[in-house]
Amino acid sequence: MNSGDTAWLLASAALVMLMTPGLGLFYGGMVRRKNVLSMIAMSFLAFAIVSVQWILFGFALSFGNDVNGFIGFNRSFLGLVGLLKGSLSYAPTVPALAYVVFQLVFAAITLAIVTSAMAERMKLSAFIVFAILWTTLVYDPLAHWVWGNGWLAKLGALDFAGGTVVHISSGFSALALAFVIGKRMGFGEYSMEPHNIPMTLLGTALLWFGWFGFNAGSALTAGTLASVAFVNTNTAAAAGALAWMFASWIKEGKPGSLGIASGAIAGLVAITPAAGFVDPLSSIVIGAVAGVLCYFAMLFRISKGIDESLDAWAVHGIGGLWGAIATGIFATKAVNDYTGLIYGNVHQFVVQIVGAISAIAYAFVVTFVIAKILDAVMGLRVREEEEYVGLDISQHGEVAYS
Amino acid sequence: MNSGDTAWLLASAALVMLMTPGLGLFYGGMVRRKNVLSMIAMSFLAFAIVSVQWILFGFALSFGNDVNGFIGFNRSFLGLVGLLKGSLSYAPTVPALAYVVFQLVFAAITLAIVTSAMAERMKLSAFIVFAILWTTLVYDPLAHWVWGNGWLAKLGALDFAGGTVVHISSGFSALALAFVIGKRMGFGEYSMEPHNIPMTLLGTALLWFGWFGFNAGSALTAGTLASVAFVNTNTAAAAGALAWMFASWIKEGKPGSLGIASGAIAGLVAITPAAGFVDPLSSIVIGAVAGVLCYFAMLFRISKGIDESLDAWAVHGIGGLWGAIATGIFATKAVNDYTGLIYGNVHQFVVQIVGAISAIAYAFVVTFVIAKILDAVMGLRVREEEEYVGLDISQHGEVAYS
Amino acid sequence: MNSGDTAWLLASAALVMLMTPGLGLFYGGMVRRKNVLSMIAMSFLAFAIVSVQWILFGFALSFGNDVNGFIGFNRSFLGLVGLLKGSLSYAPTVPALAYVVFQLVFAAITLAIVTSAMAERMKLSAFIVFAILWTTLVYDPLAHWVWGNGWLAKLGALDFAGGTVVHISSGFSALALAFVIGKRMGFGEYSMEPHNIPMTLLGTALLWFGWFGFNAGSALTAGTLASVAFVNTNTAAAAGALAWMFASWIKEGKPGSLGIASGAIAGLVAITPAAGFVDPLSSIVIGAVAGVLCYFAMLFRISKGIDESLDAWAVHGIGGLWGAIATGIFATKAVNDYTGLIYGNVHQFVVQIVGAISAIAYAFVVTFVIAKILDAVMGLRVREEEEYVGLDISQHGEVAYS
Amino acid sequence: MRMVLAVIRPEKLDDVKKALEERGFVAMTVREVKGRGEQKGIKLQFRGREMEVDLLPKMEIYLVVSDDKVDEVIDVIKKSARTGKFGDGKIFVIPVEKSVRIRTGEVES
Amino acid sequence: MRMVLAVIRPEKLDDVKKALEERGFVAMTVREVKGRGEQKGIKLQFRGREMEVDLLPKMEIYLVVSDDKVDEVIDVIKKSARTGKFGDGKIFVIPVEKSVRIRTGEVES
Amino acid sequence: MRMVLAVIRPEKLDDVKKALEERGFVAMTVREVKGRGEQKGIKLQFRGREMEVDLLPKMEIYLVVSDDKVDEVIDVIKKSARTGKFGDGKIFVIPVEKSVRIRTGEVES
């Protein structure tokens, strides 16, 4: 056991934890004033629900002994009773529980990202049930596939910090959910402007800050690999912010501060799977492409009239997809043991695409089914009057500002 | 000396530091618009005043050589002049100053919690004098009793990260102060709605984030104990949030986002003394009970017409009390060297209760006396017109939003 | 390589990164509602632009092999291609990239501080060009002089964490820029009240929090030196906050919460160069003097009708100057290898003044020239109507709150 | 028809609303304003510059009612908004010529 | 001259603005208010205390126009603000005696 | 009695207040609004959708005064709020039938 590695992993877990409420603020600033509490509360609840689920059985499903490549299971992991002492082979230099909680905060934010598609219309009770089902049926298997010695791991798919597990899965799940839950009342008819952009920028700051734990923490040690991941993370975020800014400047005449923020997030998403495999110059490319790509994905979504309201699909889904592929392009031995397409490794490139597509298909389909069933059983949406008065009043009995 | 432990303790100290302004935002969002700066400023000032006091003599009083079990003293600790090099026996693997500043941030937030009872009516000058007296006469002795080899330490009372020293003491002191300072004008007559709930939720996020430093940092090393404490902290917070949510959902028909936030804080408070002694499954129980208990404590306080305005008593006082007792119930050798009631250790259970009751009595009585004297000498409250126009204008000459 | 040191340096880099958006909020709360996004966006952009510049060539210019004492250069540092493995002599116990990114976040915030003088009137396009030029022509050389074995380093000037490189340079650059860009429309004629003081207080909290990484991280190791720097940082911030509060209380009749915040920043600035050289009692003096001095510097600036709008000069410039000198006064062998004036070391005192004055002259003159050229070539200011409707609409096409 | 426009203490809004409701006056519009009456305000300093922030937060509430209800509404507000101290506020009566319900197009005058 | 004062759904502001613009009514003043019509509101709980938050966010918009334009303005607003559900809002017409343009001092009445 | 209602530049509020005060007009009510005059606004883009944010922040200020003071108040506002550029604002005069001081019940008309 290494105290430096442990210090870094615990600090990273704390950083990643902050990302979930950070995301709540990021999203909360973009909805209308009457729904801001609902939006932030869903992030808090995503975190709380997954925190309990993970302790009880989520970790066992994701990181227990492999069962047919699809799911994990390990009795002694239930309730963490067998993990109070010692280490796991996943991270031999740190206490088992440090690894458990580091993984927990990833599971939590992934669910929180999906709330994008629930904005301003999801029933609180339905959200709670959805949360438990989704994290168990979508997140846990995917985490197992890639990180828990599941079939994608065996295939050799690379995902340093969760481009596939976290971002592709949440982004495409949000898309599926958006189709099932339907548009907000008035979507496309009248404008629904963000009620508090500084709140969104604050959320962006907390996300960027926390992302250092997300990516550099995923080295699971405090050394050269963590440092590379740290630099790559920051570089891609910066490149993404600038790229989105210039793209929207050219296309719309003015660069919104929301675009700068969204571009940073796009860059962060895209570098996530690649952070420990590529060099800083590649990170500039990865981030900049992400900024432009996600911007156009957003425009595409809007042009199709799809109300995936806060662009989890455009930014996390598409950004994560690009990142997964980019890892297969830019991976270099100068940083880690793997090479990508530019070093002639076609195999890695193909594996990355297989991994990404499998995750997209699985996340989209399972989410769609969960959402359809829930909609039939209990209804996903609030009633029309409730949507009209806003979810803060109708779901929480509160008014955000007075 | 261990660089990993030091890295973790310094990071933890920074995390805990952030809790004090985080508390300022948590409280600030719950007061009316005209008092928000006053509320946040009191947290900043609590931090600043204790920072200086601690350096000059507070640390010496708390952690100096024991004097009759009641207080500490050590000449070379004054001004920290004798602590620039080397370690202390309290934390042998880290520099002395790292330990000093880690303890400093605890002392600061404890005082900040007490400002709950001062909300929207305390005179700034009186607060400053109160701050110096309270931290010296209430906090320093209590810290000494429990952590500085004082009488409670000798008795064997367990308090991993400050359930007694921080939360019981601040919560019951707030209650005492509320009795002396009296209700806000119009309390009980008209509603005083929180002016900015997103601000309170942001504060909650920062508190939760910082609490990892609070509890896991209290291991004073970066290893298994810190990891257990980290997991327990998060688990109890999540359980508390969910429990308060469901309790208020049942009782009031709707679960407010403020309830989710308050429940998380209640869970965090309750796990504080227990974090390094219990296992994660017990943490679920501890957190969930805290969520329900503190919720009912709050309802009780309101029903009695007591204007302990922001519920330091209900959440920190009662939550801390429950945590102290719970430590005596759930402590397990699987985690640390101690056992609790469920393992047949009645003694520990009794000691915990003795410790908690002593702290309650001491904090309540001394705070009551300090407040009475200050009220007689300089007056605790602003004038009626000042309260009417708000403390931001009357105490600070500022308007928060324009 | 030491994992504890690495953990601390990475954590510190993350903390310092948060300071830049923190500064954006600090500044953003102080401008009018119509310019808040522009203000925050400039901080984000400062961070993004410097992030890319630093990776490409900024680090090479600052920390490459010394060229005539004035600038650095090292081919293999370009794009960081030669830094992916191994350590640098600057910080032998941590990976090279950890050092690179730690220095990056310093470069970024320095530029962000300068935006004080651009508040509510700078054209976005001009800011972007300015940013690239300023960081390359002003920051990189200064960083080289002091930290990259440049002429000031050889002279023996002490600057622990950037009093000269960061604060003097940004503060006096802001002053130069203020002269070139001119006053805001209506400055001095009608009041321009801060639109959201809680936002500024939140920014202050994030700055204070991040500053632990700034100063204690600058020890580059996790040990006694970092711990001393941590304690000194906190102490000076507290003393600064209290000193400014009392000074403004006496002079204006009421102590604003903005004064408490500004005083904390002043204390933090002043302790920056001294944090690893002085003891905690000296930190009280350094912080308290900074609080009073910067307060009067601000009053002086206002009385002269200079629209250096958010007081980068008064707080960072003058605070940094005082800190540089104070390092030459209070440095003590009890903490580090250097002594100051009070221990009879006149030489150090003189060297500090030489260093500070050189930095002032260089930063002021070069910034002045850059600004004049840019103003002639592309214009620094927005048009009058754009200033009237606010930069959020005119530069970003957005409205902050709706 | 008349518009009864009252500027009251923010803290009294709930009481006024409840009192009006009890007498059957449900429809109303409310907004936050700042104001001052005859007495002079409070001085305030900021960052070295003195300014007056003597405008204090108030609530403005208006009800458009038929002419025969005006006195009753005034009476209800007067009673429910009163504390007897400075700052209790004022009520103004403004003529309204016509009122149209958007949903139905119904016109009253 | 008359002031046409309408309280409408916030979401309809853009439509109303556009519709007015098309007919040449550019000048206007807008603000956020809270209000309720005849139908009663929604109950709300907070931290153990029940309160009514039945005032819902609305937009108030007013245009001062010459007497002969009043009906046209009413008509435009009525059409563009309508959804047919409760909460569509109301329009009030208030007499204005005089209007002064500050920039030029020009008086209309 | 008349209500003098002015929509002015936010930056001019202090000047206007001070000028009114000097002439003895202390009582007033103020609020933030958005508005536009005859000139058209500014276009704005957000996240791929174009919209008009041509309503700019303004301050609305009103004073209820006796009829013989109306011209004086208009005059003071006109002078103190003027910059000579577009956006200086407008003053409207609205009849008020009655005013009641809540504290005392005192009625003026």
Ligand SMILES: Nc1ncnc2c1ncn2[C@@H]1O[C@H](COP(=O)(O)OP(=O)(O)O)[C@@H](O)[C@H]1O
């Ligand atoms: N003549 C007036 N014109 C416009 N607003 C007024 C006038 N008189 C009072 N107000 C409004 O009413 C509020 C309360 O008036 P105030 O004078 O405080 O009540 P009281 O006269 O009972 O002390 C003021 O803050 C202001 O907003």
Ligand SMILES: Nc1ncnc2c1ncn2[C@@H]1O[C@H](COP(=O)(O)OP(=O)(O)O)[C@@H](O)[C@H]1O
């Ligand atoms: N009599 C009234 N006096 C003042 N404001 C009114 C009155 N009637 C309606 N309003 C305002 O108009 C808004 C919309 O009215 P509402 O009754 O919801 O429309 P509808 O009658 O079509 O349902 C209300 O929220 C309120 O602000």
Ligand SMILES: Nc1ncnc2c1ncn2[C@@H]1O[C@H](COP(=O)(O)OP(=O)(O)O)[C@@H](O)[C@H]1O
């Ligand atoms: N006819 C009107 N009806 C309602 N509000 C108006 C009208 N004319 C002007 N305003 C208000 O006055 C403000 C200032 O008017 P503006 O036209 O900008 O002044 P100027 O005519 O001097 O340029 C506008 O923003 C709007 O709020």
